[in-house]
Amino acid sequence: MTVIQLAKLSGFNPIITTSSAHNKDYCLAAGATHIIDYRSNPYSSIGSVVSSITGGKPIKVIYDSISSPETQVFCHSILAPGGTLIV
DSSP, X not given: OHHHHHXXXXXXXXXXXXXXXGGXXXXXXXXXXXXXXXXXXXXXXXXXXXXXXXXXXXXEEEEOSSOOHHHHHHHHHHEEEEEXXXX
């Protein structure tokens, strides 16, 4: 959650995170502006959810704390050209 807090302090907006519904309030308290429940949204659908949040704009900075092959492929698919993926 430190990454969310640092993003908020740095002025990033929106701050979108994936989490279980159980941790939604914790993520919001840390500074996330949008929480996507990964249990009810498979990675194949999260891109469209993110797009609806950002108005279709690609993401300039992504922090992937899981760093599995599946999450890295997903992150690259929504990353802006020249954007930064932190793993």
